[in-house]
Amino acid sequence: MRFGLIKGRVVLSAMKSVSAIFVAALLAGCAALPGSGPSSSELSASDIEGGLNSQDYFNFKLTPEVAEIAGRFTPTRFADYFGIKGTEPRQRIGVGDVLSVNIWEADEKGIFSTSYGKKTTVQTSVDDTGRIFVPYAGRIRAAGLSVEAVRETVEQALVGKAVKPQVQIIVTGNQTNSAVVVGDVNKAGKYPISVAGTRLLDLVAEAGGARGKAYETEVTLKRGDRKASTLLADLIDQPRNNVRLVKGDNILLTTKPRSFTAFGAVKQTTLKHFPTETVTMAEALALVGGLNDLSADASAVFLFRFEEPEVVARLSPKDQHKLSDFPVPVIYRLNLRDAKAWFVARYFHMRDKDMIYVANHPTAELGKFLRIIQPALAAARSSQLIADDLDK
Structure with a gap:
C-alpha cells in the first residue's frame, strides 16, 4: 500500500513538472501570440518618434501642424x-489638315473673280508629302509652317498671275493640332x-x-x-x-470610387468606399463602428499612406535630400486619449487607399494569453488538489 502511495506521488510530481514546463514555454512564447498586426510598442519605439525610421518609411505624430500640412494637401x-x-506655342500646319484658301483680286476680270464677286474659295488638304495644291500657284509646302507663313507663300506665288491678289487661309479641319x-x-x-x-x-x-x-x-x-x-x-x-x-x-x-481600409482593434475590419467627396479621419473611424472597447489602445491609432514627396519634405526638411519624385510610405500616429486629438481627426482628410490600423492594448494581449493557458492552469490545479489529498 505504501509503495502505491509513493508511486502516485512520483506521478503527480512529474505531472506538476510537465505543467510548469508547459506554462513556462507559453510565457516565453507570449510575443508570438496571434494578432491582427503590430503592437503599439512595436510602432512607437524611440527610433520612430518622428522623421526617418529606416529606408522603408517615415513616421510622424499627427499634431495640428502635421494635419494642416498633410490633411488638406492637394497635389499639383x-x-x-x-x-x-x-x-502659348505657335500652332503649325500638319499632314491631314484641311485648309480653306480665300483669294481676292482687285479686278473683276481676274482669274479668281466670278460673276458674284472678286473672291474665290479653294478647299485643299495637306497631303502625305506635306504640300497643298492651289490653282495657278502650284504645290505649296505647308506642313510644319504657321498659317501666316503659308498665306504669304501662296500670295507670292500668285503675283503676276492674279490681279493684286489678297489671300486668307483658315484651318477648317485641324487634324494635327x-x-x-x-x-x-x-x-x-x-x-x-x-x-x-x-x-x-x-x-x-x-x-x-x-x-x-x-x-x-x-x-x-x-x-x-x-x-x-x-x-x-x-x-x-x-x-x-x-x-x-x-x-x-x-x-x-x-x-474609380475611392476607398479606405480599417484593421486591428476596430469593431468592423472592412473596406469602405467614400460616401461623400471628403471623409475625415474621425468620420472614417465612425464608418467602421469606432474602436473596440475590449481590446483597442486608444493612444495607438495609425494611418498608413503613400504620401506626396512635397508633403514629406515640409514635414521633415532634414530628410528632403533622400526623397524622390515617387510617393513615400508614411505612418501617422494619433493618440485619441488626448482630447485635442479628436479635433485633429475631425479635419484630417482621408485619401484613396488609406489604411487605418488600431493596435491592441497590452492588457488585451495578457487576456488573450490567459485564455490560451487556462486549460494548462486548470490541469495543474487539479494535480495540486490530488497531491494534497494524498498527503492527508
Missing part, C-alpha cells in the same frame, strides 16, 4: 509635369486645340463631361513619355492643374 502634379511656361479624350466621357473622340489655347477642362467639357462624379473620376494625361494622374475635382480645386494642352496629348478619364 499636372502643373509640375505639364505646365507650359511663357507664351488636336488631342484625344477617351474613357468615361459622354463623347469620346479627337478634338482640335484652339489657336487661343485649350485647357484640359475645356476639352473634357467639349467631350460632354465625365460620366461619374468629379471626385471619383481620375484624369490621366499622357504627353510623349510623360504620364500623370489626378482627380477631376483637383483640376477645379487647383487651377494650376488645369494645364494647357498641346498637339498629341492623350486624356483618359476613369471612374
